[in-house]
Amino acid sequence: MVTAATDFASSVQGVRLRITPLQEDGTKVPTGHVLVTEGFISQTITPEYEDGEEIAEKSANGQVCISWKAPDTLKRVTVGLSVCSPDPEVAVLLAGGDLLWSTPGDEIIGYSAPAVGGALGAPCALEIWSYANSGGKPAAGLPYWRWIIPYAKLRFDGDREFTNGALANEFSGYGVGNAALVLTDWTEGGLDRPFAYKRVATIPAVGWTGTPPAAP
Numbered sequence: 001m002v003t004a005a006t007d008f009a010s011s012v013q014g015v016r017l018r019i020t021p022l023q024e025d026g027t028k029v030p031t032g033h034v035l036v037t038e039g040f041i042s043q044t045i046t047p048e049y050e051d052g053e054e055i056a057e058k059s060a061n062g063q064v065c066i067s068w069k070a071p072d073t074l075k076r077v078t079v080g081l082s083v084c085s086p087d088p089e090v091a092v093l094l095a096g097g098d099l100l101w102s103t104p105g106d107e108i109i110g111y112s113a114p115a116v117g118g119a120l121g122a123p124c125a126l127e128i129w130s131y132a133n134s135g136g137k138p139a140a141g142l143p144y145w146r147w148i149i150p151y152a153k154l155r156f157d158g159d160r161e162f163t164n165g166a167l168a169n170e171f172s173g174y175g176v177g178n179a180a181l182v183l184t185d186w187t188e189g190g191l192d193r194p195f196a197y198k199r200v201a202t203i204p205a206v207g208w209t210g211t212p213p214a215a216p
Contacts, residue, residue: 009132009139009199014040016203017081019093020125026151026180028125033210035093041168043128044080045149045175045195049073076176077194079126079152083169086111089213094154094171096121105215113156120155121173125181129203142199150191151178 017040021032052070059065083090088099088111096119100110114120128147132139154173161167179192190196 007134007139009134009145011145012131012133014043014128014130015144016127016129016206017043018125018127018129018204019090020127021093022123022125022151022178022181024123026123026178028181029122031211033208033213035090035208036204036206037087037090038206039084039087039090041082041084042080043082043126044078045147046078046080047194048075048078048174050075074194076174077149079149079154079171079173079175080157081126081154081171083171086167086169091156091169092213093124094121095156099213101215108213121153123151123153125150125178126152126175129200132199139199142201144200144203145197146200147195147197148186148191149175149195150181150193151176 015038017037019035019037021029021034023029049072052072054069055066056064056068057066081094088108091097091111092099096114098112099108100112101107102109126149130145130147132143132145134140152173152175154171156170157172158170175194177192177194181191183191186198188198
């Protein structure tokens with residue numbers, strides 16, 4: 001029997017991105033609305049390590065008599081995210097700031113960055129779904145990989161360059177473990193780590209869930 005552990009499926013392309021707003025303690029925002037989108041270009045996860053301490057001593061004749069190195073340890077991950085469009089609600093979820101509303105306030109029409117000297121974005125959980133490909137075709141049974149950073153803090157990064165081309169919004173930051181996060185569709189553990197991934201059978205639908213932001 002071929003299983004997810006033995007079909008050696010690769011991860012191909014990015015299919016969905018889910019952004020879940022969190023409180024500072026890592027729990028989900030009770031009235032927060034969760035976004036699932038396919039409007040992203042790329043996401044990167046880069047592990048950061050703390051080098052273990054090294055101890056070396058030589059004897060009087062110049063020979064090394066003590067040589068020891070503590071293990072390297074994983075500190076966190078560096079996160080990069082590139083989004084296709086300047087979506088105001090995506091920007092607020094990822095980097096903080098405020099939404100701009102029409103007059104009267106019945107439609108979101110824009111975004112303003114955090115104030116100078118103000119705090120940057122609130123934490124969020126980031127999930128990516130990608131295709132699981134085995135032998136040149138979708139893997140049987142569990143055709144997707146699901147990746148999660150359970151606690152991430154991001155900010156705008158890079159230049160906002162207006163040229164003869166599309167303007168992509170770039171975000172960067174860091175991610176750590178989050179034992180306080182509870183997801184009903186993730187019960188296998190590992191959320192206390194900076195990132196985790198598993199094979200799954202389905203992907204979420206594009207759109208918003210939860211309570212939308214209220215007009216000012």
